[in-house]
Amino acid sequence: MQLGVDFGTTRTIVAYADRGNYPVVTFADADGDPQEFVPTVVALVDDELVYGFEALRAAEAGAVPLRSFKRALASPEVGPHTVVHVGDRQVPLLEVITGFAASLRHELLTSGSARDLLEGPTLSAAIAVPAHAHGAQRFLTLEAFRRAGFEVTAMINEPSAAGLEYSHRQGRTLNSRRTRVVVYDLGGGTFDASLVKVDGTAHEVLDSLGLNDVGGDDIDVVLADCALAEAGLTWDDLDVRAQAELLGDAREAKERLSPQAKRLVIDVAGRPVIVKVAACYAAATPLVERTIAAMGPLLGMLEATDSPDLSDIAGIYLVGGASGLPLVPRLLRERFGRRVHRSPYPAASTAIGLAIAADRDSGYSLTDRLSRGFGVFREGESGRRLSFDPIIGREVVLPGAETADRVVVTRRYRAAHNVGWFRFVEYAALDQWGEPRGDIVPFAHVVFPFSPDLQGRDDLEQVGVQRTEGGPLIEERYTIDPHGMVEVNLTCLDTGYSQTHALRAREPVG
Numbered sequence: 001m002q003l004g005v006d007f008g009t010t011r012t013i014v015a016y017a018d019r020g021n022y023p024v025v026t027f028a029d030a031d032g033d034p035q036e037f038v039p040t041v042v043a044l045v046d047d048e049l050v051y052g053f054e055a056l057r058a059a060e061a062g063a064v065p066l067r068s069f070k071r072a073l074a075s076p077e078v079g080p081h082t083v084v085h086v087g088d089r090q091v092p093l094l095e096v097i098t099g100f101a102a103s104l105r106h107e108l109l110t111s112g113s114a115r116d117l118l119e120g121p122t123l124s125a126a127i128a129v130p131a132h133a134h135g136a137q138r139f140l141t142l143e144a145f146r147r148a149g150f151e152v153t154a155m156i157n158e159p160s161a162a163g164l165e166y167s168h169r170q171g172r173t174l175n176s177r178r179t180r181v182v183v184y185d186l187g188g189g190t191f192d193a194s195l196v197k198v199d200g201t202a203h204e205v206l207d208s209l210g211l212n213d214v215g216g217d218d219i220d221v222v223l224a225d226c227a228l229a230e231a232g233l234t235w236d237d238l239d240v241r242a243q244a245e246l247l248g249d250a251r252e253a254k255e256r257l258s259p260q261a262k263r264l265v266i267d268v269a270g271r272p273v274i275v276k277v278a279a280c281y282a283a284a285t286p287l288v289e290r291t292i293a294a295m296g297p298l299l300g301m302l303e304a305t306d307s308p309d310l311s312d313i314a315g316i317y318l319v320g321g322a323s324g325l326p327l328v329p330r331l332l333r334e335r336f337g338r339r340v341h342r343s344p345y346p347a348a349s350t351a352i353g354l355a356i357a358a359d360r361d362s363g364y365s366l367t368d369r370l371s372r373g374f375g376v377f378r379e380g381e382s383g384r385r386l387s388f389d390p391i392i393g394r395e396v397v398l399p400g401a402e403t404a405d406r407v408v409v410t411r412r413y414r415a416a417h418n419v420g421w422f423r424f425v426e427y428a429a430l431d432q433w434g435e436p437r438g439d440i441v442p443f444a445h446v447v448f449p450f451s452p453d454l455q456g457r458d459d460l461e462q463v464g465v466q467r468t469e470g471g472p473l474i475e476e477r478y479t480i481d482p483h484g485m486v487e488v489n490l491t492c493l494d495t496g497y498s499q500t501h502a503l504r505a506r507e508p509v510g
């Protein structure tokens, strides 16, 4: 049986394919009540890591939980070496995510509502990553799920999966004139938007954009700020535990907000504080405006103030738990009118779309794009000259999971120096001069020996860069796999000396 697993910042949701239906798995919470999610939380109990509902229970008994650890994956510096703090222990992030995924697998097999349909030990699943996830983020997610005993059949961008759920449910809004859907996904920690073209059951993602640092968690902070201001306090007046409680209370108050509410009550250091909803909304509006500006280019808007082109848009589909804040649909409808639809299952839309993608019998197909560019700063004269070469554009279509084909880009040239300095990066966008702009993530820094007499030496950084005449023939080869991960191969064709650089984790210790 095929699963769709949406590893979310605050909640992880699983759906499965069952003869054309895509039900959401329920799990038992601490009281034994069914919930359509597992909280993405870890806590330390007696020197052991516990996850999900068990971690929440431990938190109630006094353990300090770590939430939103998926956010650490988005950091440009993230790698297999990254550690996070759980209680008083430092734990590798990869170990935390692997442990979480292993506990999820265990729950699926023992207590989840689909346990009787599942066969272990390995579970087959499509998983999701934020649309603009960089290579290391994709790699660590995939690696953690594999180590935890999942066979990952596909890794799909979150809003692309939600686009499948839209056309499965709202297919009637699509017609020959209106063939495109914009998915607006405001989750706990990230904002993602995709423009999906739908032709019958064929889905093609035309573009995806997003913000790695805006989500419901940030709205909680805004509400907590409002409550603190009302109480005449600052964050420094609260200890760590009281801060965590304030944020938790702000989140609960936010999730209970009805469209008509005028006031909300948030506990600050044990005392209830009444806050005006209008003031909170005013403070949260810039966050929502940022998401609208980020999505703008998908609707032909170049500036946030331009008017959108909605002529072939069947719907703007709101998914993600944080789109439940009444302010969000309100601001979007002010901008885009009646074509704004909220998903009936905002939190589960991605997981359902993943289950549809994983289901070989669904008849739905999905073509997705890299959505982050890959390029290299080539340094001449040991960094004194720097030029940028965009190698793979963010619009490149990813190879399908079932094809052996890989997207390959090659470059060949005669070396003009004795060594080559390459700073490979992933980038979100290019500016008008063709230089990467905004968020840039390092991929690898490589010093490659062009001169045959330097090949095999390990002190190349010390070798001064010199121009050479008639250098050897060099080939650069770039390959992208179906998960959107790039592998770089540099070869001296004269001698056969070659190096390959890809994202790899260190083997688990012990």
Ligand SMILES: Nc1ncnc2c1ncn2[C@@H]1O[C@H](COP(=O)(O)OP(=O)(O)OP(=O)(O)O)[C@@H](O)[C@H]1O
Residues within 6 Å of the ligand: 007, 008, 009, 010, 011, 012, 070, 158, 186, 187, 188, 189, 190, 191, 215, 216, 217, 251, 254, 255, 256, 257, 319, 320, 321, 322, 323, 324, 325, 326, 346, 347
């Ligand atoms: N009714 C509601 N009103 C407002 N916010 C809500 C509501 N229900 C849930 N949320 C918020 O939605 C967020 C979680 O959304 P969701 O479950 O889509 O995120 P996620 O998948 O865990 O995160 P991400 O997709 O960013 O990794 C939290 O910030 C939560 O407080």
Ligand SMILES: [Mg+2]
Residues within 6 Å of the ligand: 006, 007, 008, 009, 158, 187, 188, 320, 350
């Ligand atoms: Mg999500």
